[in-house]
Structures are given as structure tokens and as C-alpha cells.
Amino acid sequence: MKTTDGIILPMALLFRWLLRLASTAVLLGLVAVGLVYYLASRSLPDYDKTLAVAGTTADIEIVRDNAGVPHILARSDRDAFFGLGYAHAQDRLWQMTLMRRTVQGRLSEIFGRRTVETDTLMRRLDLHTLAVRSVEAQDGATLDSLAAYAAGVNARIEEVNDRSLGRGAPEFFLFNAPLAPWQPADSIAIVKLMSLQLSGQFRNEILRARTSLRLPEAERLEDILPEIPGAGTAALPEYAQLFPGAKGQQFAQGRPEGPLSPVPEPDFAGASNAWAAATGRTAGSGTLLANDPHLGFTAPSTWYLARMDLATGGVIGGTIPGVPAILLGRSEQLAWGITSAYLDDQDLYIEELDPENNERYRTPDGWKRFRTRRSIVEIKDAAPVTVTLRWTDNGPVLPKSRFDLAGITPPGHVVSLAWTALSDTDTSMSAAIGLMKADSVEDAFERSDTYVAPAQMLTVIDDESIGMKLVGAMPERDAAHQSKGRMPSPGWIESNRWQGILPDSANPRWIDPEGGIVGNTNNKVIDRPFPRHISYDWGDSQRVQRWSAMMQGRAVHTRDSFIEAQLDTVSPAARTLLPLIGRDLWYTGEAAPEGTPERRRRRALDLLANWNGEMNEHLPEPLIYAAWLRALQDRLIRDDLGPLADDYDHIRPLFIERVFRDVDGASAWCDVVRSAPTETCTDIARLALDDALVWIDERYGSALESLRWGDAHQARHDHPVLGEVPVLRYFTNIRQSTSGGDFTLQRGLTLGHGRDPFANVHGATYRGVYDFADPDSSVFISSTGQSGHFLSRHYDDLGQLWRRGEYIPMSLDEDLARAASVGVTRLVTP
Incomplete structure (x- = not known):
């Protein structure tokens, strides 16, 4: 018994202490969770209050409806502009701070080394400095609006x-980001940041140059990067000949841009739909x-x-936090929408360095010194980095280490960027604020004359007329431009340089066409010969057909x-390519x-033969089709392009159609150059289908009839910072099974x-339909919710409506x- 008691007593004592430790740990955990919740909830905005504020001329009311819309x-x-600024800061202060730091090149102050490349690039583009200079270019009403x-x-x-x-948002507890007062220039800078996020022409130039080499x-270059055929719908010398020194250089491997980078891959450089009926x-x-x-x-x-009440009447629609304007929506007299115009407003230039003095570059008039400035990037928990910013007459010099520029830049040269958004007299903000006060289609087009960037197709209706116009410089x-702006060109040749900006009258426009309908899906809108063309690279050749x-x-x-068309999920690409x-x-x-x-x-x-091309989330056919086309394109190009094939990670329907129709001998892509037999396109199609089925089996299982497109095509609304933090990501990221695809009107770009190559990461973040037969029956929706605070019920309450294709009323x-x-x-005056 003694021996037994001698064993049992210490075990009982150990159990009691383990129980106490476990209870203490649980208690401490609950206290920690409670403390975190308390601190985070402190920043939840109180929508029902009275606050005395300075700077207003009269009392302001911000009435939030049940969707959180102010x-x-x-x-x-x-x-009214004061109230919008207050509402934006209540709900999206962290988002505004992050965008401002991005455009300033100051992310590394709070995120450390991982964002240094993004910061140095933004310093080189100098968008914030250009925004500061652009403040003086605004008209008086806009200056008053920006200040308010x-x-x-x-x-x-x-x-x-x-x-x-609670510091205004939970993120401020995790990242020490001191808040400087908001300035008018910050709002202009965010518009310039959006221009960068919607610009992909210079990336297309790089891809074309790399592919041509x-x-x-x-x-074969025309096969894989063809011009969009046709006259448009609304209602080049070899690169190696231009730069022999670039031939045969080692290609830099394509890689994703750094964290929080605002520079998109070419396929993600903005898209949209808009259409109007008379x-x-x-x-x-x-x-x-x-x-x-x-x-x-x-x-x-x-x-x-x-929604805002202005002297000209009420205005309601979509805003971007940090920007004092309804950028799309309707007023009592007008409704307007925007789509990416794909205007070729960027050119890359190869600048030759003076071999005797690398501080000079070649111009049409001889050697000239770079304009230089040093900029210090402060880095959290690390020594600061000093960056030397260099500008040529054509624009800022870009680092060879970014965007695979090293593979196309000859020794002794650098690359500069010309871009309309690099203007220090940018009046886009004045145009956006003026548009809210327009009372007719003609008035809207006139007020848009001063718009610079990002280039957009502006679709407008009043109660009698409809119209569409390309707005932007x-x-x-x-x-005589050597590459017609399609590839980087020698910057010292006068004919390659920009000759200025065309007058606004050169921008195409349509008002009240005979057919009674105008629209744009980022498609080619007009066929004009170079140099007054719009673009060689458009964002859509498929959706416009549907x-x-x-x-x-x-x-x-x-x-x-119109709602039915917005939510349509039939893929014209699938209907065209599958029979081929x-x-x-x-x-x-x-x-x-x-x-x-x-x-x-x-x-x-058999499944595909009976499928109508509808990319429905509940069907297996869209997944089989998407995996087949992905494997097929890779087999067609991998042996010819090598590692560069990784940059072609989205299906190019015109290329595949050219190959299988053997347009100008394009079926040559089907033969595997490195194999002895001569493969046919049928051989490659069969092999690619087998590849796809093996991949599906490994990823989703062998029961083809049980596959769901929505399992692969989940919409990823991820928090740009907290979305990668363990535990927190489950509260901040929003994932939804969705229909649609790369080429459907309800676009869900993979x-x-x-x-997860078919994850849905880019699509309609806003939908609106405006009916002037009964304006208050107009509807709109956004893809998540109004609040940026993950503890708010308005963080994701609109997301489920958006996923189901539902809307909320848009009434004044x-x-x-x-x-x-x-x-x-x-908000009352003190």
C-alpha cells in the first residue's frame, strides 16, 4: 500500500497542478482575446451621435441606411465634401492610409524590408510630388472641395x-503608422495611384519585346500577340533589328511583383462593362x-x-476612399459609368548612356545630363536606403531589376517610361468633380475635356440622350515611330518621341447613334490608322460578342x-474554341x-459535347474546359518560348483560334520542335486533354460528374495586409464560390x-443599373461591404448579395x- 500510495499521491498532485496551469492558460487566453476585442472594437464607428467639429459652415447630417451607405x-x-471626408475616414481610414503610403513610397516604414522594392519604384515614378504640383492646376471649385x-x-x-x-482601425495596433493630416494633394495622388493600377501598356511592350527575341x-509573333481584327465596336520592325545588342541575352525569369505592389500584371490592368440604351x-x-x-x-x-447633396442636386454612386467625388453613379439629371479604355498612353524608351560619363544619356541633340535627386527610404528595423532618382526628357528611369527589363536592355543602356499620368498639371480631379454637376450628355463631355488619366470610356445618359466618349490625354x-509604340524604342531618335498631347477633339465619341445602344467591354472601339490609333492591345475580344x-x-x-446581361455567365470563347x-x-x-x-x-x-458554354459554379464542364485550354496553350507554346511561357498564364482565344484554323500557317505551333515526329493539332489537343484530366484527378478527384466549377473558381476578397496573418486571416478574408470566367460578361478573371490557377481574383467590384424611367428604382452593389473594420457587420454584408447577383436600392x-x-x-458647428 505504501508503494501504491507513494505513487498515487504525487500523480494526484501533478494532475492538480496541470489543471491549475491549464485553467490559468485558458483564463489568460480569454483575457487576451477580450483585450484584443476591446481594443479592436474601440475603433468601430458610432453612427448615431452628435459631434462638434470645426471647419463647417452649417450643421451636417450623415444618415446611414441599413446597408451602411451614408x-x-x-x-x-x-x-457636403466635408461630410464625405468624415464618412470615408470613419469606415476606411486604414485603407486610405495604406494607399497614401503606397503612392508616397513609405510602406517600408511600417512593413520593413519586404516592401522596399515597391517603395523605391514609387519614388522613381514620383507620383506624389507630381500630385503636389498639380494642386495649383485645379479650378477654384475643386480646390474648395479638396480642402473641405x-x-x-x-x-x-x-x-x-x-x-x-482605438487608433481609428484595428490595423494601427499591429503596424505603427503615425497619421499625418490629410492634404488636398493626397487625394490627387490616389487618382494617380489608380492610374498606375489600371495601366498595363508598358508591360505589354516588354512582353512583346521578350517574345520577339x-x-x-x-x-509567329503575330499569332500569339495578334492585333484585334475588325473595325471596332462601340455603337513593326523586329525588336532585334532595333537593338541588336539585346539578341541572345539571358532572359530574366518572370516573377510576381513585391507585396502591396500597385503595378498589375498585363492581364490584370483593369477591365469593365458599360452599356446604355436610348x-x-x-x-x-x-x-x-x-x-x-x-x-x-x-x-x-x-x-x-x-450619396451627397450638392447645390446642383443629389448625387449617389461609387467613391474611392481618399477621393472626394462620386466617380460613377447618378445625379438627378445624369447617370454615368466608366470602363478601362486601354488607350496606349505609355511608351518605353531605351536610353543610351554616354560611355565616358554614365550621368549623361543620348538625345537627338547630343549627350544630356539626367535630372537626378536623392531620396531616402526609411525601413522598419533596418538601415535606410538611399535611392538616386533619374529622369530623362522622356520620363523616369526604371530599374533593370523590375518587370524583366534586364532581358531586353542592351549593355550600356537604361529604360525610361513616358506616361500621361506623369503630369504635374493633372486636372483629372477637376474633371471628376465637375462631372457630378453636369446636367446633360453634352455638358458631361465638355467637363471631361480636362481629364488626363487613367484613360476611360465614359458612358453617359440623361433623360433624353445617351453617349460614350474616350476621356484621357x-x-x-x-x-515614323519605329515600333509604333508596340515595343521599347530608341529614346534618342526624334521620331520615336512624343510630339505632345492631341487635342480633346481627337478623342472618339458617340452621341445618340441610330441603333439606340452604345457600350464597351474593353473591346476595340474604333479602327484608326497609326499614329491616331487608340491602341494595339485591347482588354477584350470575346465579351463584346456576347x-x-x-x-x-x-x-x-x-x-x-440590363441586369441579366451584367450577370450573364456564358463564355463566347468556349463556344468558339471547343468545336475547333x-x-x-x-x-x-x-x-x-x-x-x-x-x-x-x-x-x-461527352460532357463537353452537351455543354452550352455556361460557366456556372455548380457545373463540372467549366472546370474540364478551363483545365483543357490551360494545358493546351502550354503545350502549344512551351517548346517555342521556354520559361517565357510562364508569362502566358491566361488563355489567349485569338491565338488558339488562329492555330486551329491554321491562319497564315499558325498550325506550326502544334508541332513540337524538339521531337522527331511531326505532331498535328489533333495530337496536341488529345494530349492536353489527358494532361488536364490527370491534373483534375490529383486536385479534385476522379468523379468528373461531381466536379464543381465554383470549388476552383472561388472569389478571393483578401485583406491586403491581415490576409496573410495566421488566425486573423479567417476573420478578414472573404471567400465565395462564384460563376463566370475570364471571358464572360459576369467576369471572374482567374x-x-x-x-489554384482558377481562383477568381479580379472582377466586378461594383455593379450599378440606372433607369431614368423611374430613377429611384435604380440599383447598385459593391463586392464586400461599406466598412473596413472586420468586426463590423457592414464588413461583408453586401458580399453575399453581390455573389447571388442581387442589388440594393439606389434612391435619392x-x-x-x-x-x-x-x-x-x-456634425455641428461649435
């Missing part, structure tokens, strides 16, 4: 500091407009829904038919036993690489807003 009711324009908006933002920052409101036959093509008595701009998915969304090029069919399939349209690549495979195989690759291939082909009726309000904030 209705800013003010007696003057100045107070900044005062509203700063009123919220002051309130956060004075009342210890890799392909032995010049005609009264003769609508079932009601008014005009119609639908718009859904496409951006990268984030949590929260880029867009923030808001168009570079004037010489007809849009045209849907618009012309009805004699008249309604709000609901499968024509020799369908119904031609021999009988094969269950479990063999041949039998599995037959089952996949990631293109990695473990003040009584409706008050009836459904979740709080009224009163």
Missing part, C-alpha cells in the same frame, strides 16, 4: 486621437445605363457607396434585361474499359498560376434613407 445631407457643397474633404478626414482623425477610439520566325430601345419612357467596373478583389472593396506620336448578341436579341430593354479543338476527338474513339485514360477522356468529351429619396437608417451622425 447619405450626406448638407446645406452647401463645402459641407481634407478637413472632414482630419476631423475624424482628431476625434480618434482625442477620444482614444525568343521566336525565330517573325510571323428611349427608342427601352420599354419605359427613359434611358437606361448599366456599369460594372472590374478591379482586383480585396477586403474591403476598392469602392465605397455614398492621348499622346501625339510621329507617323454583349452584342444580348443587346440585339431584344427590340427593347428594361432594367431587368475537339472536332477530331468527339465520337471518334474506340471502346475502352472503365478506369482507362481513354474511357475517362471519352466521358469528359489567378492563372500556382496551386431622403425619407427612404431615414426610414431604414441604422444611425444618424450630426
Whole structure:
């Protein structure tokens, strides 16, 4: 017994101490969780309060409806902009801070070494300095609006500091980011940042140059990077000849840009849909407009829904936090939408260095010194980095280490960038604020004359007319430009340089066309010869086909038919390509036993043969099709392009169509150069299908009929910072099964690489449909929610509506807003 007791007593004692330690650990954990929740919840905005603020001329009411949309009711324009600034800072202060730090090149001060490359690039582009200089170029009304908006933002920052409101957002507890007062230049800088995020022409130049160096036959370049055929829908010498020194250089491997980089890959450089119908093509008595701009998915969304009362009347629609304007939406007289124009407003130049003095570069008039300035990048927990910024007459010098520039830059040369957004007299902000006050299509087009960047197709309706116009500065090029702006060109040759900016009258526009419908899906809108062309590289050659069919399939349209088109998930690319690549495979195989690759291939082909091309999240066919096309394109180009094939990670329908139709001998891509036999396109299509089925089996299982496109095509609304933090990412990231694809009107652009190449990462972050037969029946939605605070119920409450294709009312009726309000904030004069 003694021995037994001697063993039992210490074990009981150990158990009691383990229980105590475990209880203490649980208690401490609960205290820690409670403390974190308390600190984080302190920054949740109180929407129902009265606050005395300085800087207003009269009391302001901010009525938030049940979706969290602020209705800013003010007696003057100045107070309305003050209220918008305050509302933006209440809900999206961290987002505004992050965008401002990005454009300033100051991310590394809070994130350390991982964002140094992004900061140094932004310092080289110098967008914030250009924005500061552009303040003086704005008209008087815009200056007043910018100042009032900044005062509203700063009123919220002051309130956060004075009342210890959790630093304004939970992220400020994790990242020490001191808040400087908001300035008018900060708002202009954010517009310039958006220009960068929507610009991909210079990346296309690099890709074309790299590809031309890799392909032995010049005609093959036109296969994989063709010009968009046709006259447009609305209603080059070899690179090696230009730079022999670049031939045969080692290619830099393509790689994703650094964390929080605002520079998109070419496939992600903005997209959108917009279309309008005149009264003769609508079932009601008014005009119609639908718009859904496409951006990268984030949590929260880029867009923030808001309503303002101006002297000219109420305005409601989508804003970007940090920018004092309804950028798309409607007023009492007008509705407007925007789509990326794909204007070729960027050119790269190869600048020759003086071999005797690398501080000079060659110009048409001889050697000239770079304009230089030193800039210090402060880095958290590391020594600062000093960057020497260099500018030529053409633009800022870009580092060879970025964007695979090393592979196309000859020794003794550097690369500079010409871009319309690099203007220190940028009046885009004045144009955006003026547009809210326009009262007709003609007035809107006139007010847009001063818009610079990012270039957009502006679609506008009033109660009688419809119209569409390209807004943005168009570079004037010489007809003798060596590459026509399609590839980097020698910067010292006068004819390659920009000759200025074309007058606004050169921008194409359409008003009240005979057919009664205008629209844009980022497609080619007009066929004009160089140098007054718009672009050689457009964002769409497929969606426009489906849009045209849907618009012309009805004699008249309604709000609901426009919504139907916005949510359409039929892929015209699938309908075109499947009959081509499968024509020799369908119904031609021999009988094969269950479990063999041949039998599995037959089952996949049978499913695809009966499919209508609808990229529905619940169907297996979209996944089989997408995996097949991805494997097929890789087999077609891998042996010719080598590692460069990784940069072609999205399907190029025109290329595949050219190959399988053998346009100008394009079927040569089907033969594997490094193999002895001569492969046919049928051989490659069959092998690619087998590749796809093996990949599907490894990733999703062998039951083809049970596959779901939505499992692969999940929309990723990830928090740009907290989305990578363990545990927190489960609270901040929003994932949703979605329909659509790369080429559907309900566009869901896929990631293109990695473990989940079909993840949905870019699409309609805002949808709006405006009906002037009954303006208050207009509707809109954003892809997440109004709040940037992950503890708020408005963080993701709109996301499920967006996923299901639902909308919320877009009314200017003040009584409706008050009836459904979740709080009224009163900003009163002290």
C-alpha cells in the first residue's frame, strides 16, 4: 500500500497542478482575446451621435441606411465634401492610409524590408510630388472641395486621437503608422495611384519585346500577340533589328511583383462593362445605363457607396476612399459609368548612356545630363536606403531589376517610361468633380475635356440622350515611330518621341447613334490608322460578342434585361474554341474499359459535347474546359518560348483560334520542335486533354460528374495586409464560390498560376443599373461591404448579395434613407 500510495499521491498532485496551469492558460487566453476585442472594437464607428467639429459652415447630417451607405445631407457643397471626408475616414481610414503610403513610397516604414522594392519604384515614378504640383492646376471649385474633404478626414482623425477610439482601425495596433493630416494633394495622388493600377501598356511592350527575341520566325509573333481584327465596336520592325545588342541575352525569369505592389500584371490592368440604351430601345419612357467596373478583389472593396447633396442636386454612386467625388453613379439629371479604355498612353524608351560619363544619356541633340535627386527610404528595423532618382526628357528611369527589363536592355543602356499620368498639371480631379454637376450628355463631355488619366470610356445618359466618349490625354506620336509604340524604342531618335498631347477633339465619341445602344467591354472601339490609333492591345475580344448578341436579341430593354446581361455567365470563347479543338476527338474513339485514360477522356468529351458554354459554379464542364485550354496553350507554346511561357498564364482565344484554323500557317505551333515526329493539332489537343484530366484527378478527384466549377473558381476578397496573418486571416478574408470566367460578361478573371490557377481574383467590384424611367428604382452593389473594420457587420454584408447577383436600392429619396437608417451622425458647428 505504501508503494501504491507513494505513487498515487504525487500523480494526484501533478494532475492538480496541470489543471491549475491549464485553467490559468485558458483564463489568460480569454483575457487576451477580450483585450484584443476591446481594443479592436474601440475603433468601430458610432453612427448615431452628435459631434462638434470645426471647419463647417452649417450643421451636417450623415444618415446611414441599413446597408451602411451614408447619405450626406448638407446645406452647401463645402459641407457636403466635408461630410464625405468624415464618412470615408470613419469606415476606411486604414485603407486610405495604406494607399497614401503606397503612392508616397513609405510602406517600408511600417512593413520593413519586404516592401522596399515597391517603395523605391514609387519614388522613381514620383507620383506624389507630381500630385503636389498639380494642386495649383485645379479650378477654384475643386480646390474648395479638396480642402473641405481634407478637413472632414482630419476631423475624424482628431476625434480618434482625442477620444482614444482605438487608433481609428484595428490595423494601427499591429503596424505603427503615425497619421499625418490629410492634404488636398493626397487625394490627387490616389487618382494617380489608380492610374498606375489600371495601366498595363508598358508591360505589354516588354512582353512583346521578350517574345520577339525568343521566336525565330517573325510571323509567329503575330499569332500569339495578334492585333484585334475588325473595325471596332462601340455603337513593326523586329525588336532585334532595333537593338541588336539585346539578341541572345539571358532572359530574366518572370516573377510576381513585391507585396502591396500597385503595378498589375498585363492581364490584370483593369477591365469593365458599360452599356446604355436610348428611349427608342427601352420599354419605359427613359434611358437606361448599366456599369460594372472590374478591379482586383480585396477586403474591403476598392469602392465605397455614398450619396451627397450638392447645390446642383443629389448625387449617389461609387467613391474611392481618399477621393472626394462620386466617380460613377447618378445625379438627378445624369447617370454615368466608366470602363478601362486601354488607350496606349505609355511608351518605353531605351536610353543610351554616354560611355565616358554614365550621368549623361543620348538625345537627338547630343549627350544630356539626367535630372537626378536623392531620396531616402526609411525601413522598419533596418538601415535606410538611399535611392538616386533619374529622369530623362522622356520620363523616369526604371530599374533593370523590375518587370524583366534586364532581358531586353542592351549593355550600356537604361529604360525610361513616358506616361500621361506623369503630369504635374493633372486636372483629372477637376474633371471628376465637375462631372457630378453636369446636367446633360453634352455638358458631361465638355467637363471631361480636362481629364488626363487613367484613360476611360465614359458612358453617359440623361433623360433624353445617351453617349460614350474616350476621356484621357492621348499622346501625339510621329507617323515614323519605329515600333509604333508596340515595343521599347530608341529614346534618342526624334521620331520615336512624343510630339505632345492631341487635342480633346481627337478623342472618339458617340452621341445618340441610330441603333439606340452604345457600350464597351474593353473591346476595340474604333479602327484608326497609326499614329491616331487608340491602341494595339485591347482588354477584350470575346465579351463584346456576347454583349452584342444580348443587346440585339431584344427590340427593347428594361432594367431587368440590363441586369441579366451584367450577370450573364456564358463564355463566347468556349463556344468558339471547343468545336475547333475537339472536332477530331468527339465520337471518334474506340471502346475502352472503365478506369482507362481513354474511357475517362471519352466521358469528359461527352460532357463537353452537351455543354452550352455556361460557366456556372455548380457545373463540372467549366472546370474540364478551363483545365483543357490551360494545358493546351502550354503545350502549344512551351517548346517555342521556354520559361517565357510562364508569362502566358491566361488563355489567349485569338491565338488558339488562329492555330486551329491554321491562319497564315499558325498550325506550326502544334508541332513540337524538339521531337522527331511531326505532331498535328489533333495530337496536341488529345494530349492536353489527358494532361488536364490527370491534373483534375490529383486536385479534385476522379468523379468528373461531381466536379464543381465554383470549388476552383472561388472569389478571393483578401485583406491586403491581415490576409496573410495566421488566425486573423479567417476573420478578414472573404471567400465565395462564384460563376463566370475570364471571358464572360459576369467576369471572374482567374489567378492563372500556382496551386489554384482558377481562383477568381479580379472582377466586378461594383455593379450599378440606372433607369431614368423611374430613377429611384435604380440599383447598385459593391463586392464586400461599406466598412473596413472586420468586426463590423457592414464588413461583408453586401458580399453575399453581390455573389447571388442581387442589388440594393439606389434612391435619392431622403425619407427612404431615414426610414431604414441604422444611425444618424450630426456634425455641428461649435
